Amino acid sequence: MIRSPLKISGSVPDLSSEPHDREYITQRKRKHSSEYQELMDIYTDRIMGKLTEWKTEIGKTNNEINEKLATLASTSQDLKSEINSMRKEFTTIKNSVQELTTKHGIIQKDLTELQQSVQFNGDQQSDMANRIQALSKDVQTVSTFKSELNEIRKENQILRSQLNANDQRDRLPNVEIIGIPEVKGENLYKILEKMCLYLEVPVSSSDIMEVNRVSSRTKLEGRPRVIIAKMRSRQLRDSMISRARRSRITTRDIDVQGDVKPVYVNEHLTPLNKNILKRTKEAAKTKNYQFTWTKNGRIFTRKNETTQAIQIITEEDLKKII
Template sequence: MFHSPNKNSSSIPDLSTLKKMEEELNITQRKRKLSEDHTEALDRFADKVMTTLSNWKAEISRENSVINDNMKTFKHDLENIDKKFEDLKTDIHIIREEYSDIRKLIHTLDSKHIEMQTEICSMQKSIQFCSDQQDDVNKQVESISKEIKEIESVKGQLDELRKQNRQLRHELNMNDQRDRLLNLEIVGVPELRDENLLDIMSQLSKKVGVDIAATDVIQINRVSPKTKQQGRPRIIIVKMKTRLLKDNILSCARKLRLTTKDLDFRGEPKPVYINEHLTVSNKMLLKKCKELASLKHYQFVWSRHGRIFIRKNETAPGLQISSEEDLKKIT
């Protein structure tokens, strides 16, 4: 910066005035010769002026130096500003590019947002549809649950009825079998015209070693099976007077292997069997026992007084089979 000269100094700020004063001094010197005192005063004045000028010049130089330094600093600052401005321009360019990318991204996001809204709307419709279906399913489930409860109730009643039915059938079978306690069943005796079944029974009893009288037989007749088999004679059912007599004939017959030859029938001998007269249910149960006993290697299967028994060997205990559930005992 430029500073004004000190007001107390003897310097003359206007250089043209100083030059004019020097010329006047020279003119005066040419006109007349000054005295020594005036010359010395003038010299001192000139020295002061020169000193003032020198000081002023030095001060101006210092101020110029400061100004130059300030200018250099200012120039350096301007260069820094220019550099920063360039950096700022670069940053602005980058920001513009990023802004452009952001706008594109926003546009893409807007598009995706629209698509997402569409999908959400579709999903909401689907969810509502599923919810409606779920409501229908719930109603159906409630209806089915009620029906299941009713079915379970009916099933319980049906199970109870089945249980009662089994019990009744078992009791009927026992009653039916009880009615047959005096009966014998003779299988394999050929049928003849005008045959005398009482004579055949008397001949069979003699063959097994049991003598019977005509009065020991209450009833005797042939019975047709439900399913008639071609070539097989009908079964003879004999009702004896006492169970003891029936049991004796049955016990002795099981020790023998009777054939048609023992009854004086001609032709090839065929086996004749004397069995207890079992009910249809007991016959089926006895048949299943024999089949299962053969698979499980049981040696003995028999019936006594209408009850069925099975035994694995001579030393094993006998098992009574009263129903098909008891077949599980055969292991």
């Protein structure tokens, strides 16, 4: 019991290094046992003090260790949670990799098919290029033909206009009479003379060069054929037309039996001019033009009495009616 405390730590004072204590002990060996007991108590108190210090230090160390263990436990829990999260992410990544692998296979297949398709399209494109080159030559040929056709159309239009003008010029002395019923064995000269008599237009048998009934291109059921009379002069023709329009002559005025019907006396227009006159009347009616008439085979229209007359020669001129 006396020697053990002296071996606990190097921090215990070395009693042999103190001469005073060593002398004291030597002297006291011969003394009474009570003094020896007092010495033991002193050493015991010193040892107990050191033990208390060690216990305090060990307690502090234990507290620090416990705190570090608690921190370590918390960190371990966080690491565990993080590891679990990483495992989930790894599982997700693994699944994604599997999906990507599957998609890669599909894409690889699609790329192969696309490559084949591109090759096929390339072959078709090459064939198409050859066709386009051939078509280009055909288009150039067609373009040449088209230009020639346009020239031919222009020339044809000019020729038609010239023929129409010549035909209309030949018809200038003629009058066209519409609305007189046909009667078997009728005398058209007598009918024309009665008409001129009613209109107070002086006329003799020599003034009427020729008179005939003519079928129209579009024959209408129930309508009589028109009468075409060729007069000796345009002045005589104009007099008949102007007076017939003013008097509004009817079949009764010229002693024609049957129902009373209006009789119209007009210029003898060519089929082309008749069609243009019809189109002009339709356009003029749509645009609220008040006047449409013919003079010497030419067609005119005017919006009102204060506006300038517009001559319509071809169907293109109908665009002038605005």
